Amino acid sequence: MATRNDKRETYYESIIKQGYSRRDFMKFATYIAAYMGVETSMIGQVVKSLETTYRVPVIWEHFQECTCCSESFIRSDHPIVADIILDKISLDYTLTLMAASGHQAEKAKHDTMEKYKGEYILCVEGSVPLGADGNYCCIAGRSAKDILVEAAAGAKAIIAWGSCATNGCVQAAYPNPTEATPIHKIIKDKPIIRVPGCPPIGEVMAGIIIHMVTFGKLPELDRMGRPKAFYAKRVHDSCYRRPYYDAGLFVESFDDENAKKGYCLYKVGCRGPMTYNSCGTIRWNNGVSFPIQSGHGCIGCSEENFWDNGPFYERLTSLHGFGIESSADTIGKVAAGALAGGIAAHAIAANVSKRKELRLRTKGGKENEKKLDL
Amino acid sequence: MITKNFKRVYVWELPVRIFHWVNVLCIIVLGATGFIIADPPAIMSGAEASESYWFGTVRYIHFGTAYVFFFNMLMRIYWSFVGNRFASWRQLFPFTRKALENAVHVTKVDVLLQNEKKFDLTNVSVGHNSVAAFSYLVLFFLALVQVFTGFGLYADNAGWWLPKLFGWVPQFLGGDFITRTIHHIVTWLFIFFTLVHVYLVFYHDWLEGRGEVSSMFGGYKFVRDERLKHDEPEEAPKKEEGSVTEHC
Known part of the structure; x- marks a missing residue:
């Protein structure tokens, strides 16, 4: 891990060097193109870019998280993803998987940040706690926010892995004691791809990385910054x-x-x-x-506030501020009942208060009835 | 004892009445199907899933009715520019000095049930009173919320550009979950409105006796003769001494 080759290799060269055949490489390109949601006619372009593009350095920061995103990524289907993209080539710095440790590791990261300024992709896993001056999450003696701001400054783009980085996930659940904050609320001046899910699917993560390295630009995003290829449809x-x-x-x-x-x-x-x-x-x-x-319902882990949106095993939301068990319907029924009672009371009161008026009108009406000439 | 003379006045034009009743039907159908969609009853069937589609049908009715509701609303907005003074959009903004005074009067007499010391004929509204008008403004806003959240939720599966225009709504609000919750809560607000609205229509019909209920069918309300301009000057309305008999 974290060994940087000074002589830059293309992805293809690295793959072949790792002992894969060209056939394996072609299979991988086809497979990943399918996941990226591009047309079959684009496979050639994927192959071409992997053959000609130099590796894009990746710094992968871990903040307030459970590492399930990394776990999911290294389990993505194709061995080349784990072997090449993750293991040997791209990851210059990632707490979970790198061999280096201590000052060595931090130095490696800083070297990458300086050498590839404006070129590297910053992957962020986890939310950033802003409470207590950021002291809830410190790595190498620095707060998560400091590390993020520093790493983001020279990044070409940021990928916010998982629900923690995209919307705060469990840590941001009410009452959010650490003020867990998603990345896009801290970094405003960089393109951010938001990849929610607890964790996101490994193939989705691989697809996004490959898209970035093959086409050199962000995949098409929706208004919430999620790649359309993977987040355009409901489960x-x-x-x-x-x-x-x-x-x-x-x-x-x-x-x-x-x-x-x-x-x-x-x-x-x-x-x-x-x-x-x-x-x-x-x-x-x-x-x-x-x-x-x-046999288990979806818990909506890739949606904002999924943790706070009511019990997982009930259809309806409980509303905050009305007690844990009260759903919109319970409140509605009680309110409608109270309203109906109020109306009944008002109707009675109206007849009492306006009795003179009513009596006069009834009287006049009855007199007219008698005068009717039929 | 002599009762007052009333003139028949055309208040609610046909498009307004059509809008009203179409709107009523839509709200009933949307509310009923909406609650079924929110919490479907357990209907057991021995039939294969491929042979039954009742839940799909309920949703289909909900979506179809939503379109009717929406276009009906558009028609009403159009008519608020070309219709008579009671249909005008100005009616929905009762914030002039005169309208606010009327709102105070209605609050005192009809909400808090006080009795007037001196009867003033001009306090009796021919079209909406100010409080009612304001409640329709609120209802219109709630209808917009339903349109935006409803089409927003529907947009993703829609094949037409119109609902797709609202695709940004769930993403703006922070997801389908919160959008659905808002849609659901506003449905309840519609129910509350209906309860109060229907009660107050009966209330006015009962206490004023000038055709409040039937006006939404025939379009006519009955207005005291004195309030009408007469061609001959000698018949011009002369202000009578206010007394309780004025109510007759």
Whole structure:
């Protein structure tokens, strides 16, 4: 790890040097192009860029996180991802995987930052705690915020890995004691790719990195800064259980017959309908499965505030400030009842208060009725 | 005892009435289907999933009705520029001095149920009173919230440019979850509005007896003769001494 070759190699050269055949390389290019969501006609371009582009140095910072993003990345399907992109070539600095330690490691990082100023990609895993002057997360004697600001200054672009870096994730859940802050709220002057998920899917992470190195620019992003190729559809809309939803066949509780039949998990709190991610198509662990396929609803881990958005096993949100158990419907029913009671009271009071007026009008009306000439 | 003379006045034009009742139907259908979508009943069926589509149908009705609701609203906005004075958009902004005085009057007499010491005919609104007008402004705003959040949630699967225009809404609000929650809460606000609105219409019909309820069917309300300009000057309205018999 973290050995920098002074003589720069192209990706292709490094791959071949690692003992892969050209055939392996072509397979990898095809595979990764598919994940990046580009057309088959673009495979040639991917191959060409990997053959001709020099490696892009990557600094991978870890702040307030659980390392599940790194774990997910090194488990991405294709060996070349782990071997070449992660292991041998790109990562100049990453706490979890580098061999160097202590001053050596910090020096390596600073060398990269100076030598490749404006060229390197900064990957950030974890949120940055701003509470207590940033003392909740210190690495090598410096606060996470200091490290981030320094590393971001010379970065070409920033990738915010995982929900921590994109929206604060669990640490930012109410009451957010450490003031965990996502990257885009601290760094404003750099392009940021936000890759939410707890963790993001390994193939998604690999696809984004390869996109950056092959095309030299950011993948197409949506308004929230997420790559469209992976976050344009809801889990719900690519879910294999979707037909049960449309048919109105729902699991009512986890131990019922419907759960056994694999019906839709909507009523037991599945967040698929509100969650943008590729779990339904790419799936996890080399495409083996994903939560819904394993019988558990989506918890919406790639959505902002997913931790605070009510109990995971209930459809409806509990509202803050009204007690933990009160959903919008409970409050609504109580309020509507109170309103109906108020209306009834008002109606009675109106008849009492305006009795003179009413009596006169009734009297006049009755007199007219008698005078009717039929 | 002699009761007062009333003239029939055309208040709610046909487009306004059509808007009102289409809106009523839309709100009922959207509310009912909305609550089913939020918390679907457990309907057990032996049929294969491929043969049933009831939940899809409920959603289809919800989305279809949403379009009707939206275009009905657009029609009403158009009519607020070409319709009569009671349909005018100006009615929805009761913030002139006169309108605010009317709001104070309505609050005192109709909300807090005080009795007037001196009856003033001009306090009786022919179209909306100021408080009602303000409630429609709020309702219009709530309808916009529903349109924005609803189409926002729908945009992702839509094949038409119109709902796609609202695709930015969930991303602006911070995700589908919060968007859905807002959509759901505002539905409740619609229910609260309906309760109060229907009650107050009955209230006015009962206490004033000038066709409040039927006006939304036929378009006419009954207005005291004295309030109308008469062609002959000798018949010009003369102010009578205020007394409780004025209410007759």
